[in-house]
Amino acid sequence: MKNLNFGTKLLIILLGTVILSLGTMIFFTSKNQYANAEEEAKNYIKATVKAYAMEQKSILDNTISVVDSMVNRIETAIKTGENLTKEGMVDYQKNILKKNDFLFTAWIGFEDDSYLFDRYDGKDVNPYYTPKGVFQPLVTSEGGGKYSVEFLPEFNKEDVYLKPAIENKKVSITKPYEYEMSNGKKVLMVSVAAPIIINSKVIGVVGVDFSLETINKKVSEITLYKTGYLSLYEPHGIVVAHPRTEGVGKPFSNLTSNPTVLGIIEQGVKGKEYDFMTKSLRDGKEAYTYSYPYEFGDTKRYWMMACSVPIDEFMEKANDVRNFSLIFSFIVLGLIIVIVVYNMRILSKNLTTISSGLLGFFAFLNKESQNTTPINIKxxxxxxxxxxxxxxxxxxxxxxxxxxxxxxxxxxxxxxxxxxxxxxxxxxxxxxxxxxxxxxxxxxxxxxxxxxxICTDVNKVVEVLDKFSKLDFRVKIENDNGKVAMGINNLATIINDMLKENKANGLTLEQSSKLLLENVDKLNLSSNEAAASLEETAAALEEITSNIRNNTESIAKMSS
Incomplete structure (x- = not known):
């Protein structure tokens, strides 16, 4: 990095920042979008399951209403003494099946039918009497508006379709059971029954049946996404509908021992929703399963509607969103990189141009070059x-x-x-x-x-001074108003005047000297003459002195 120019460094930093920032944004955006899409898909699955569950619940609730209406009709007739005909009751049952096409049979079972009808005298040949002559009509819908009528087996409180209602003394639903029709056909049934109670005594049970095959077929036709399927379980953990038909009518534990999957029943009977991810029981694919419990009437007994959807199916939209986000983000990232690189190249070029121009200018400033080139950026x-x-x-x-x-x-x-x-x-x-x-x-x-x-031209001053050194004081500095030049000129004038005066004095002195010399000669002559006289005088004086000295000595001697 140290050896790279500023533009390259800035490009690397910008690209790194853009990639890191956009990558982080893509990651979290994709993650959030994926999570939102996953949540949306799960909510869709839950909403769909709840909708179908409510549809099934409405069927069960409607069945309860049907059974209650049958009980009310019979109990009211008994209490009011209304005269009901057996044919009318059979027609009433047919009408119930006609209005509720999801029902397979409608039936009435009497332990004692004398509360409502006369004793069978053997004359009526209709097939709704038991061998003991009890009126127990079983009306079956054969489709196309056709119905068959037969008798219900002799009243037995232990029969699977009678026992729950008798024991609970209210509307009850049975476990799925296998019922053999009079034609020998065995049908997997669920019965909704209610007791006929007179003076606190159960005198009979009315009910309707619906075939699990019908429910299984209807539920199996429902598909979520591509291959997602619904399944239905009743409160005892019996499979009502499932794509693995071998398990229908049997405990769910026969299909799987996986405790996570069996949680559908465990949580459902408590009225709790339940979801999880595990391998599908149908094809072994990783799937998301959601179970929604719905109550049978107000019995606190719950059926469970469940849905299993392969993860790759319900997350397909999320994957598409994620893939689109990634592709779009990479395209945007590529465009940003191209734009950044393009602009950074322009930036680097401009910086290089400015740098070269400045370096050339500094070289010009430092005298390293004779000129500089302007920066060419237009x-x-x-x-x-x-x-x-x-x-x-x-x-x-x-x-x-x-x-x-x-x-x-x-x-x-x-x-x-x-x-x-x-x-x-x-x-x-x-x-x-x-x-x-x-x-x-x-x-x-x-x-x-x-x-x-000083002067205008020093050379003239030097020349004049040189003349002066040679005792030539005639020259002057011409056309110069400098104080020194004018002073030199004045000095020359003064010297010249002084020399003139000295010359005159010299001539006078010469004449005086000549006169003096003549007088000196005369003086010398007189001096010589005087000297001779002086010598004579000196000799006389010396002689006198000697005489005086002698006289003195003589006086001294005389004095002594």
């Missing part, structure tokens, strides 16, 4: 604006540098002139660089002051 975006501003500043800086160079070169020229002794030269170039412009002005002012205080 866009109207930030980079174009930046390049335009940089180019404008480069041009301004170039002009400033050129002005500075011209000014500096002019300074060099003036310095060379000053070195040559010409103090009348000035820096003429200008610049917008305030520092250099101020320095130029100060330098020019210094030269102006130097010229005013």
């Amino acid at each position: 866009s109207t975006d930030e980079f174009g604006t930046m390049a335009k501003v940089i180019n404008e500043n480069i041009v301004k800086t170039q002009e400033l540098i050129k002005q500075d160079e011209l000014l500096i070169n002019d300074v060099k020229r003036v310095v060379d002139e000053v070195k040559a002794g010409h103090l009348n030269k000035r820096i003429e170039k200008t610049t917008v660089n305030t520092g250099l412009e101020e320095l130029k002005n100060n330098f020019n002012e210094m030269l102006e002051n130097s010229m005013n205080n």
Whole structure:
């Protein structure tokens, strides 16, 4: 990363951020969508199962109403003394089957039919009498509006279709049982029966039957998704409807020993909904199963409607949503990557162009090159604006540098002139660089002051001074108002005047010297003559002195 340029680093960071962010978003979005789709599918399954369960419940509840109406009709007739005919009762049963096509049979079983009818005298040849002559009609729907009538077996409180109602003394439903019709056909039945009670005594039982085959066929025709199926179980755990028909009418435990699956019955008899995922009993595929219990009347006894749907079927929509989301997300990600890469290339190109332009400009500033190339970005975006501003500043800086160079070169020229002794030269170039412009002005002012205080051309001063050193004071500095130049000129004038005066004094002195020499000669002659006289005088004096000394010594001796 350290060796990569900024554009590449930014591209990698952006792509990494985009991929990570979008990937995270895709993951959680897909996860949520998948979970929502799964929940939606499960809710659909539950709603469907509940709808079919309520349909079955309405059938059971309607069956209860039918049985109650049969009991009420008979009990009311007995209590009120209404004269009911046997043919009328049979027609009443046929009408019940006609209005409730889901019912297979309707029947009346009397332990004692004398409460309602006269004793059988053997004259009636209708087939609804038992061998003992008890009126026990069993009406069976054969379809197409046809009904068969036969007698119910002799009243036996232990019979499977009578016992629950007699024991409970209210509407009851039996376990599924196998019933052999008079024609020898065996039918798997469920009976809903209610007791006929007179003076607290059960005198008979009325009921209706429906075939589990009919229910099984109807339930088996229902399909959820592609192969999802419904199954139905009664409160004792007997299979009422299932695609594995060998288990119909038998305990559910005959089909499976899986405790998870058997939870349908365990939870259902408690009135609790139940769902789970395990292998389907039909084909072994992983499936989602939901069970919904519905009550038979108000007996607190629950039937269970269950549905099993292969996971890959009910999650197909969720998978499609997830796959679409993934594909769409990858497409979006690809587009984003392409857009980012394209823009990053433009960004990298612009940055490289700006970088190259700036490096060239800095090389120009550092005198490493003689010129610089403008940044060539024609866009109207930030980079174009930046390049335009940089180019404008480069041009301004170039002009400033050129002005500075011209000014500096002019300074060099003036310095060379000053070195040559010409103090009348000035820096003429200008610049917008305030520092250099101020320095130029100060330098020019210094030269102006130097010229005013010294001279215009130092060479002339040197030349004059050189003449002066050779005692030639005749020359002067012409056309120069410098104070030093004027002072030198004045000095030359003074020296010349002084020399003129000295010359005059010299001539006078020469004449005086000559006169003096003549007088000296005369003096010398007189001096010589005086010297000789002096010598003579000295000798006389010495002689006198000697005489005096002798006289003194003589006096001394005389005194002693």
